[in-house]
Amino acid sequence: xxxxxxxxxxxxxxxxxxxxxxxxxxxxxxxxxxxxxxxxxxxxxxxxxxxxxxxxxxxxxxxxxxxxxxxxxxxxxxxxxxxxxxxxxxxxxxxxxxxxxxxxxxxxxxxxxxxxxxxxxxxxxxxxxxxxxxxxxxxxxxxxxxxxxxxxxxxxxxxxxxxxxxxxxxxxxxxxxxxxxxxxxxxxxxxxxxxxxxxxxxxxxxxxxxxxxxxxxxxxxxxxxxxxxxxxxxxxxxxxxxxxxxxxxxxxxxxxxxxxxxxxxxxxxxxxxxxxxxxxxxxxxxxxxxxxxxxxxxxxxxxxxxxxxxxxxxxxxxxxxxxxxxxxxxxxxxxxxxxxxxxxxxxxxxxxxxxxxxxxxxxxxxxxxxxxxxxxxxxxxxxxxxxxxxxxxxxxxxxxxxxxxxxxxxxxxxxxxxxxxxxxxxxxxxxxxxxxxxxxxxxxxxxxxxxxxxxxxxxxxxxxxxxxxxxxxxxxxxxxxxxxxxxxxxxxxxxxxxxxxxxxxxxxxxxxxxxxxx
Amino acid sequence: xxxxxxxxxxxxxxxxxxxxxxxxxxxxxxxxxxxxxxxxxxxxxxxxxxxxxxxxxxxxxxxxxxxxxxxxxxxxxxxxxxxxxxxxxxxxxxxxxxxxxxxxxxxxxxxxxxxxxxxxxxxxxxxxxxxxxxxxxxxxxxxxxxxxxxxxxxxxxxxxxxxxxxxxxxxxxxxxxxxxxxxxxxxxxxxxxxxxxxxxxxxxxxxxxxxxxxxxxxxxxxxxxxxxxxxxxxxxxxxxxxxxxxxxxxxxxxxxxxxxxxxxxxxxxxxxxxxxxxxxxxxxxxxxxxxxxxxxxxxxxxxxxxxxxxxxxxxxxxxxxxxxxxxxxxxxxxxxxxxxxxxxxxxxxxxxxxxxxxxxxxxxxxxxxxxxxxxxxxxxxxxxxxxxxxxxxxxxxxxxxxxxxxxxxxxxxxxxxx
Numbered sequence: 001x002x003x004x005x006x007x008x009x010x011x012x013x014x015x016x017x018x019x020x021x022x023x024x025x026x027x028x029x030x031x032x033x034x035x036x037x038x039x040x041x042x043x044x045x046x047x048x049x050x051x052x053x054x055x056x057x058x059x060x061x062x063x064x065x066x067x068x069x070x071x072x073x074x075x076x077x078x079x080x081x082x083x084x085x086x087x088x089x090x091x092x093x094x095x096x097x098x099x100x101x102x103x104x105x106x107x108x109x110x111x112x113x114x115x116x117x118x119x120x121x122x123x124x125x126x127x128x129x130x131x132x133x134x135x136x137x138x139x140x141x142x143x144x145x146x147x148x149x150x151x152x153x154x155x156x157x158x159x160x161x162x163x164x165x166x167x168x169x170x171x172x173x174x175x176x177x178x179x180x181x182x183x184x185x186x187x188x189x190x191x192x193x194x195x196x197x198x199x200x201x202x203x204x205x206x207x208x209x210x211x212x213x214x215x216x217x218x219x220x221x222x223x224x225x226x227x228x229x230x231x232x233x234x235x236x237x238x239x240x241x242x243x244x245x246x247x248x249x250x251x252x253x254x255x256x257x258x259x260x261x262x263x264x265x266x267x268x269x270x271x272x273x274x275x276x277x278x279x280x281x282x283x284x285x286x287x288x289x290x291x292x293x294x295x296x297x298x299x300x301x302x303x304x305x306x307x308x309x310x311x312x313x314x315x316x317x318x319x320x321x322x323x324x325x326x327x328x329x330x331x332x333x334x335x336x337x338x339x340x341x342x343x344x345x346x347x348x349x350x351x352x353x354x355x356x357x358x359x360x361x362x363x364x365x366x367x368x369x370x371x372x373x374x375x376x377x378x379x380x381x382x383x384x385x386x387x388x389x390x391x392x393x394x395x396x397x398x399x400x401x402x403x404x405x406x407x408x409x410x411x412x413x414x415x416x417x418x419x420x421x422x423x424x425x426x427x428x429x430x431x432x433x434x435x436x437x438x439x440x441x442x443x444x445x446x447x448x449x450x451x452x453x454x455x456x457x458x459x460x461x462x463x464x465x466x467x468x469x470x471x472x473x474x475x476x477x478x479x480x481x482x483x484x485x486x487x488x489x490x491x492x493x494x495x496x497x498x499x500x501x502x503x504x505x506x507x508x509x510x511x512x513x514x515x516x517x518x
Numbered sequence: 519x520x521x522x523x524x525x526x527x528x529x530x531x532x533x534x535x536x537x538x539x540x541x542x543x544x545x546x547x548x549x550x551x552x553x554x555x556x557x558x559x560x561x562x563x564x565x566x567x568x569x570x571x572x573x574x575x576x577x578x579x580x581x582x583x584x585x586x587x588x589x590x591x592x593x594x595x596x597x598x599x600x601x602x603x604x605x606x607x608x609x610x611x612x613x614x615x616x617x618x619x620x621x622x623x624x625x626x627x628x629x630x631x632x633x634x635x636x637x638x639x640x641x642x643x644x645x646x647x648x649x650x651x652x653x654x655x656x657x658x659x660x661x662x663x664x665x666x667x668x669x670x671x672x673x674x675x676x677x678x679x680x681x682x683x684x685x686x687x688x689x690x691x692x693x694x695x696x697x698x699x700x701x702x703x704x705x706x707x708x709x710x711x712x713x714x715x716x717x718x719x720x721x722x723x724x725x726x727x728x729x730x731x732x733x734x735x736x737x738x739x740x741x742x743x744x745x746x747x748x749x750x751x752x753x754x755x756x757x758x759x760x761x762x763x764x765x766x767x768x769x770x771x772x773x774x775x776x777x778x779x780x781x782x783x784x785x786x787x788x789x790x791x792x793x794x795x796x797x798x799x800x801x802x803x804x805x806x807x808x809x810x811x812x813x814x815x816x817x818x819x820x821x822x823x824x825x826x827x828x829x830x831x832x833x834x835x836x837x838x839x840x841x842x843x844x845x846x847x848x849x850x851x852x853x854x855x856x857x858x859x860x861x862x863x864x865x866x867x868x869x870x871x872x873x874x875x876x877x878x879x880x881x882x883x884x885x886x887x888x889x890x891x892x893x894x895x896x897x898x899x900x901x902x903x904x905x906x907x908x909x910x911x912x913x914x915x916x917x918x919x920x921x922x923x924x925x926x927x928x929x930x931x932x933x934x935x936x
Contacts, residue, residue, distance in 0.1 A: 082767075082769075083769055094767070098761065098763055098764040098767045098768075099761065099764055100756075100757050100760035100761035100764050100765075100924070101760065101761070101924055102756075102760045102921060102923065102924055103753075103756065103757060103760055107753055107756075107757075108764070110753075111753060111754065111757050111764065111765060111768050111770060112754070112765065112768030112769045112770050113768070114750040114753060116749070116750045119749075120749045120750045120751055121748055121749050121750075122748060122749060122750055122753060163768075
């Protein structure tokens with residue numbers, strides 16, 4: 001995308017020119033050109049590893065560039081540390097929240113910049129007044145006296161934003177802020193950001209989620225392989241072109257199969273009812289019937305929280321059922337524990353890889369061993385065989401293209417996409433008969449997405465049955481052989497992906513009905 | 519507001535104490551064990567509770583900044599030795615000051631190990647305990663052996679000199695040279711009345727014959743609350759114990775705070791030790807602490823990392839110990855107290871839908887009531903163990919929602935936030 005004269009008008013809040021930054025052995029950023037107009041939401045998009053975060057750390061003073069200039073509000077500046085960036089009105093909302101759960105919202109916000117009298121006594125009244133004023137401008141409604149532990153993810157993010165605003169920031173950098181949010185929260189976040197922009201702030205928004213960038217942002221800078229490759233606006237590009245700019249080549253496509261769905265029933269769920277966690281509330285799952293054949297991918301569409309999670313947990317034996325049967329390969333699972341079920345051929349790509357899928361502090365080889373402790377190929381009698389496990393881990397790393405220096409690094413050192421590839425690899429390594437795949441490509445960049453799709457297709461062609469739960473409708477339509485829609489604990493529709501459109505799915509997912517004349 | 523929550527614990531403490539006084543009053547009327555609420559018992563409870571309170575506050579300061587301090591026992595041992603030495607050479611107050619100073623240094627040593635060298639907190643704490651026991655024995659041989667009254671395991675008798683405090687008019691304190699009337703003492707002797715003499719005994723225990731160091735220790739409770747929940751220093755200190763990464767990202771000097779808090783923690787533990795060797799007694803003796811550092815750390819935890827909670831825990835532990843010290847005949851009455859308290863807690867648990875716990879508590883209550891009515895003489899071993907048993911029972915019954923500082927004891931290196 002070429003330069004656009006219209007988008008280059010108006011005063012510039014931030015101007016980066018010729019920025020380069022290298023770390024020992026790696027060039028993270030080179031010849032960066034970035035111009036952010038004042039009073040806009042400016043998106044910086046790019047795949048994981050494209051250098052977005054390095055660039056933002058440069059702007060926030062967390063490290064110094066090797067070359068190039070930084071201009072803020074028309075003044076050329078050098079930041080030696082974040083404190084100087086904060087003084088210049090730049091604030092950063094980190095991807096991982098930096099909040100103390102047991103402290104109140106006020107305490108978290110004022111920490112390090114407390115209003116005190118000369119004896120060090122905090123003036124909580126003044127702090128509260130100031131914070132409440134900022135909250136009004138954000139449209140936030142919580143009581144600043146409550147503990148952060150009582151807040152949901154979306155509200156915590158708002159506290160992070162308040163922290164930055166409290167320090168007087170006019171230019172906000174948000175590092176992948178939507179990675180942890182559910183769709184409604186994403187919408188609320190952007191409403192908040194729009195208010196800020198109207199009040200004269202400037203927002204720099206790092207993301208690789210193209211839909212939200214196209215919907216909500218004013219301008220877009222695309223990064224690829226450490227440099228800026230395009231500057232554009234949502235009116236000038238569509239999703240596909242933007243994605244191609246990001247990847248630098250054609251986009252992967254989830255669809256395509258040459259083999260036929262098998263005859264054997266791999267997973268059968270009949271008349272499943274599961275109670276809600278809240279006593280007295282309606283059933284979490286009501287009369288669920290699902291059949292997955294060998295070599296078949298059955299997609300489950302639905303807005304999150306409509307029973308998908310409970311369904312997976314019931315199948316895995318993590319959640320008690322009220323009635324109904326679940327069988328794998330013809331054998332009933334009632335009464336067998338989760339480990340037995342896994343040994344019978346169940347595998348599970350968890351909804352949240354950080355919470356359920358990985359031990360973040362443990363090395364990769366321990367992570368790939370998780371859930372496979374009974375696997376005779378990885379153990380020596382009662383002892384684990386570290387050599388075998390490490391070799392197995394290396395083969396998973398190789399087969400799934402996990403980018404890592406070795407199998408000894410802790411899981412948190414990997415990017416989200418690589419963590420997900422590792423989880424997928426582990427779950428596929430035990431040669432399952434049935435794979436419950438919840439959001440297998442969530443938060444993963446385009447390259448990793450293609451790799452995971454390839455693996456799923458390949459395993460399916462070899463007879464694996466897959467129950468695919470996804471919020472990515474293109475993924476559902478492209479990969480699935482059948483799509484079931486879940487709403488409010490029921491299966492409300494069964495669709496043929498050849499005829500289904502994202503709009504149709506959307507209608508069913510939100511409880512609507514479509515009258516057809518089939 | 520956090521600070522108000524702190525004081526709501528204080529309010530609850532007062533409320534609970536009143537309820538407890540009523541139970542004691544009933545038991546006193548039934549058993550005629552007048553001593554269980556006498557002013558003598560209360561003031562000796564305070565004396566027994568003070569070192570535990572100080573050790574508990576030491577634990578609180580350490581854990582609130584994020585460091586687990588198993589070494590309190592060792593810091594107390596150091597405190598007893600230096601307290602004994604100072605009292606012998608210059609007098610009690612000097613002993614206390616010297617002990618606080620020495621305790622701070624040991625606290626800083628623990629900080630050096632855990633902050634600078636990232637040694638596991640428990641390992642470093644245990645090392646300090648062992649080191650303290652050995653070092654004091656060695657120092658005793660050098661300084662005390664051969665001195666008059668001193669030896670390898672004890673110091674010569676210290677000079678006294680800390681003050682005592684009597685409230686005028688209420689407890690017979692002096693105004694000038696005139697001895698004012700002892701009103702509370704008069705009420706206390708009306709043993710036939712319910713509750714009133716118990717309250718009078720309680721108040722008189724708090725206000726008469728109180729050692730000034732005890733008053734200082736008690737004053738440290740609201741002071742700790744004020745510093746930690748009201749000041750900039752305190753907020754930053756707590757942030758270090760909850761999420762040092764959050765503090766660091768906002769420019770809070772986490773490591774410096776940890777050294778400061780550990781100096782305070784060590785100083786408090788040193789004070790606790792000196793209390794034993796220069797206030798409670800007037801000589802240092804080897805093994806004088808008797809595990810009170812650990813008990814103090816337990817009150818930190820059961821006091822929910824709150825200074826008033828720590829105070830409550832210390833008194834809870836001090837009371838049965840004081841009863842036992844005064845007269846072993848009090849112990850059977852204590853059984854009846856336990857029985858009644860357990861019934862009350864069982865009723866509360868039952869209303870909170872915790873039937874199984876309630877049943878267990880009722881069973882425990884029945885057991886201790888039966889023991890009281892069937893057994894005339896309580897075996898000596900049981901007497902010795904009573905304070906511990908009572909503490910455990912009450913703590914089990916209390917079933918608090920404990921919430922430790924989120925980052926206490928966890929390894930932390932500056933600049934490594936992920």
